[in-house]
Amino acid sequence: MSGRVEHLAEGVTLHLGDCREILPxxxxxxxxVTDPPYGMRFRSNxxxxxxxxIANDSTTDALLWACNIPVKHSKYIFCRWDNLAEVPKPRSVxxxxxxxxxxxxxxxxxxxxxxxxxxxxxxxxxxxxxxPTDVVxxxxxxxxxxxxxxxxDLMWAVVxxxxxxxxxxxxxxGTTGVACAxxxxxxxxxxxxxxxxxxxxxxxxxxxxxxxxFVAAPPPAKQQALAL
Numbered sequence: 001m002s003g004r005v006e007h008l009a010e011g012v013t014l015h016l017g018d019c020r021e022i023l024p025x026x027x028x029x030x031x032x033v034t035d036p037p038y039g040m041r042f043r044s045n046x047x048x049x050x051x052x053x054i055a056n057d058s059t060t061d062a063l064l065w066a067c068n069i070p071v072k073h074s075k076y077i078f079c080r081w082d083n084l085a086e087v088p089k090p091r092s093v094x095x096x097x098x099x100x101x102x103x104x105x106x107x108x109x110x111x112x113x114x115x116x117x118x119x120x121x122x123x124x125x126x127x128x129x130x131x132p133t134d135v136v137x138x139x140x141x142x143x144x145x146x147x148x149x150x151x152x153d154l155m156w157a158v159v160x161x162x163x164x165x166x167x168x169x170x171x172x173x174g175t176t177g178v179a180c181a182x183x184x185x186x187x188x189x190x191x192x193x194x195x196x197x198x199x200x201x202x203x204x205x206x207x208x209x210x211x212x213x214f215v216a217a218p219p220p221a222k223q224q225a226l227a228l
Contacts, residue, residue, distance in 0.1 A: 006201055009208050011165070011186030014177070016197045019169035019190040020065065026188065030164025031122075032075035033176050035150055038063040038083050060086055066169065071122040073163045078117045078150070090118035096154055098140040117158065128163050148172070155179035174200025181207035 004016040015022050023029075038060055066077050067087045076094065079087070094117040101111040138154040149172065156179040159166055164186075168176040171189035173196050180187035181204055189204075191197040 015190045029167045031073045031162035031166045034168045034170050035078040036062040036066045036170040038079045072124045073122045074125050075120045076117045076158050092119040095135050097137045150175050174203045177204040178207040182212040
């Protein structure tokens with residue numbers, strides 16, 4: 001039921017409900033890593049497991065709402081390349097290079113092997129692990145839990161660029177939360193669909209039992225000297 005809250009561990013809380021109602025109650029958040037609906041009208045019909053249509057995916061309203069949420073440290077918001085004309089100008093566009101490509105227009109369009117994430121720094125931004133590039137190469141995994149599921153390794157890499165408590169207002173099946181659990185990071189997730197909320201609870205609970213024990217503390221960021 002909407003309004004349900006699960007406290008999976010200290011600093012790890014999941015909310016079932018509408019993020020537009022829940023997020024304002026949390027105050028200004030440290031960091032956001034999220035993959036909101038962005039107008040794809042996605043429905044899987046080519047897999048053994050048929051997924052239902054994604055909630056609120058008929059417009060870009062959720063994407064634009066996410067882009068305008070204030071954060072203290074940073075936010076990374078996944079979307080399509082053609083959403084760039086509609087969103088506030090990001091400071092960087094991060095390119096996820098996959099091991100496969102989309103179908104699309106086979107005669108008049110390049111086969112897309114990338115997806116993008118918009119980067120918006122907050123007033124307290126710094127790079128915890130040093131300045132990263134704008135390219136992440138991670139193999140795509142199957143959409144076993146959600147029709148637009150991101151690989152854990154991808155979200156693991158992105159979360160390491162942030163600092164503080166991470167919020168994902170469009171949690172889906174909980175991949176961002178799994179990455180946070182493995183990194184020992186505090187996390188708040190919000191999901192409107194009960195089916196995916198249950199999956200996220202299970203996946204994050206399992207990840208909390210098996211964190212990445214060999215994740216080194218990030219070194220302090222250093223300013224690179226400029227060649228004169």
